[in-house]
Amino acid sequence: MSSIRTRLFVILLAATGVVWLSAVWWIQHSTRSEVEQVLDARLAEAAQMVSSLISDRRIDVASAGPVELDLPVPAAGSDYSRQLSCQIWSLDGTLLGASASAPSGRLAAEQTGFSDSLVDGEAWRVYTMINEDLGLRVMVGDRLTVRERLVTDVVRGLLLPALAILPVLAALIWISVGRGLAPLDRMARALSARTADDLGPVSAGPLPREIRPMGAALDGLFARVAGAREREKSFTAFAAHELKTPLAGIKTQAQIAAMAPDEATRRQALARIEAGVARTDRMVRQLLELAAVDGAPEGGGEIVDMTRLATDLVQDMRRLAIERDVQFRLEMAPELFCRIPDPVLPAVALRNIVENAVLASPPGCEVVVEGVARDARITLSVLDRGPGIPEAERARVTERFFRGAGAPAGGSGLGLAIAQVAVERLGGRLGFAPRAGGGEAVQIVLPCAGPLHESGRASEGRDTATRS
Amino acid sequence: MRVLIVEDDETLADGLSVGLRLQGFTPELVTCCADAREALAQGGFSAVVLDLMLPDGSGLDLLAGLRAGGDRLPVLLLTALDQVRDRIGGLDAGADDYLGKPFDLGEVSARLRAIIRRAEGRASALLEWNGLRLDPSRMSGEMDGRELRFSRREFSVLRALIETPGVIVEKDRLEERLYGWQEGVESNAVEVHVHKLRAKLGAGFIETVRGVGYRLAEPRP
Known part of the structure; x- marks a missing residue:
């Protein structure tokens, strides 16, 4: 990934996501155990309530046959209404009564207390208690799917707004990262706005601590480039002088040869032209040699x-x-x-x-x-x-x-x-x-x-x- | 006109020396700053042709030293560094003109004449006195409608005299202007050239001041 901004963005987003997901997992976990405790307590409470109602003869189980028991349930209309079911069995195994929502099968086996059971293909959580006075077994249960739904609803209630916020969070991270990288941008802009001759130090202004080493490294490089360029410039100046001087000499001698009033002057000028050409040739050869050894x-x-x-x-x-x-x-x-x-x-x-x-x-x-x-x-x-x-x-x-x-x-x-x-x-x-x-x-x-x-x-x- | 050439390149120095002599100057040649300083201290030059890079230093330093000493001698810089910055540097250091290498001999002498003329405070390239019009670029003159041709040495003598008309110019100075250091001076050389000049310009044009030197006569009424 070549963009620091994208890289930081992805890292931050992933980190946030991981934190979020662990929070969701933890909330789901704790909600589930909390819900189980509360609902288990409610099952036990409801069973005791039914048992005591029967003991008070408020409900005549023996004469009534199967009756509907109206147990305390959350307000009607809610998803969670009619989630408790009750069955009353005689100790010898005859169904004496059941609530309307109760399944036709037996909710639990012989043992008292809490148990999980499978009735008509559905998983139930059941509390069983024995009323010794009347010789009855009272079972109160609720469907585990309902409990699951409760937990899921809690988690969904947390997750949905979070998902809605996610784009906003992403945008905020993106902008913040951009802000954080602004000094780099400024440096890049300053560098790209420079002319080829501008080799002044980058770290003239205050730089953030993180890019100070880069500024210092760039300054060092600039100084070296400036030095090399200075040497090159003086070398070029010298080379120009050293090549143009013999050329000027050759040209002058050629003009003398052209206007020489006598043969001796002309011959001397021609001889000097030859010597000048030889010297210039040697100079060119040496300049090329120097370039060759410099680059070797x-x-x-x-x-x-x-x-x-x-x-x-x-x-x-x-x-x-x-x-x-x-x-x-x-x-x-x-x-x-x-x-x-x-x-x-x-x-x-x-x-x-x-x-x-x-x-x-x-x-x-x-x-x-x-x-x-x-x-x-x-x-x-x-x-x-x-x-x-x-x-x-x-x-x-x-x-x-x-x-x-x-x-x-x-x-x-x-x-x-x-x-x-x-x-x-x-x-x-x-x-x-x-x-x-x-x-x-x-x-x-x-x-x-x-x-x-x-x-x-x-x-x-x-x-x-x-x-x- | 004696011109000091400060140039270390053998071929170019010789070319300038021979070329300027053919163009009517009397060149003297030195190859380093130290020799140039010595020659300048002796004086007697009309101009200097100065190379920038010399074995024992920069021509610019030599020039700066010259100007610091108050010397207004015209200086023509020869430079291979013909970038504007370098030319400005040379002119600011006190040069009167510059030429980028390689150059034309004719241009060197034309520029030399121009900076010498400016140093003498003349506007025209022609020197005039008493009906004679002298053209240094062609080493020729004109008098009463007649075209006059002069030899290089005759012209040198006449030029020396016409630069300061009416003022006596010593014989020694004329000899110096006529001959470089390398050339032997015949004892009566100046007299011979003055004699030839009188034949061309009329007997009364140049006056002899016995035991001192020569001067141009005051204009005819």
Whole structure:
């Protein structure tokens, strides 16, 4: 049942019904025993009355034969008139007299006092007493169906008005529940009236205690959404700047090429257009990578050999290295297996770090990529002989679009931010440290938890394969 | 006209520098706020072309600092954030105009001329003196019904003089307006350009104040 109102309504109605039904049952029960007591007493009283009338010779049973006995009964016209019947038997079993309403059969057997009997197919309650003086047996009885009807009438008298009230009660419950849920309605209305930009707190006004936790939870969610949106907004602003700036450069250079007064100016402008396009291309690639690592899943995944991955990567980057006159040296354990959610993550992280290292390296130098496994951790290091990251900027290098004052030209300020996000997604850690003898040492430390059947081999693989 | 370009993107900075030079300006290029402050402190610029996002801070902060110091130098903002809010922010921070990236080189120079003209308190785009009408957008002039063409450097000298007619402009200042920091200055360059200008405008149009500089002659009666 998805509506709280309906749910509460049904529960309340059912509860009320149960209470009501038990009350009816109880009333019926107590009425029945009460009625039995009263009517039994009346039977005994009537029997004694008949017996004493006979003893006083007010009624001559012997001479009269069957006579009608007018016993005290409720006012005529009522449903309950003529409900008592009387029979007078001699002790030897001859019917001496009976009331008009009495059945033709004998009301009760020999025993005195109260008894239940079946006469002519009807159930009777009978009181029998013996008049020792006259040698008579007086029986006074009433039909049990009448008693039943009495009880039923009492219960019906209670139940009918109750049934009539039921719709009114239902309506009252319905309205009350609605009233009780009004704060929820108000909250819902306030929320649905909000614009997409309105992420202010819900619990600004006073909230009932019951929905305060929900208000607080919503406020928390809103704050997180606002934060995410703020980050997205600043990211979009940065991305716009970072993409539009090289585009503006390309356009300007194209206009210069078009109006260049001499061949040298024109050729230079064209060269700059090419460089600008290359840079913009790299920027777009990095923005896409960032989006990819941002959305990458966490945990679980497939088993990847980091050594293979690093080897392929270095192969891919050979052209850039040759352009920059930089050599690679690969010092990886023969196999470094790791269970990761997506092989794109380590590839993207390593690629951006290696790219940075190549761009920072002076010509003729070496970029070293190392990989070892130790204590269920894989450590990938990228070492260069560039100027290194200034100490003051080390904490900020993984900020998106952060470019150090001394950073090589043409960078986007995204590379290390991408690496950081990717490594975080892998549950690892990215570290920067000055390299002994000059340059920067960047470390990716990845946990290689999880059951790896190759893990034994991976951790044994201390002997390094050296390639260049 | 010397214009300071504050832009860190290599391709764009070079494009602006070469492009504005071709359009008759004398551009100087710096790539960060710190260098820009230093250059502005030295003075001698007619306008600044300022990028918003710079490696060592925001162009807006640089602009705010400039205006806080009472400097009324015309500033053209270059911004990739071309949402209305950002433009308002830039103009309120004291920019005279803005351009969203990517832009047209012709528009950059037209806007630069416009904000320089406004800063000089002129209503017309044309500069007039003593029968000469000078059109900075075309680097050309008109005198007694004759169309006059000037080289970029000739025009720079003439512009510097016509901005304050009758007032002496020192030779050093003319050299500064003619050449950027990167360009070597030949010792007699200004004299050569003045000589060429006199050939086009008549010998008496520019007066030499010996040992100080040059000025435009008072109008002919």
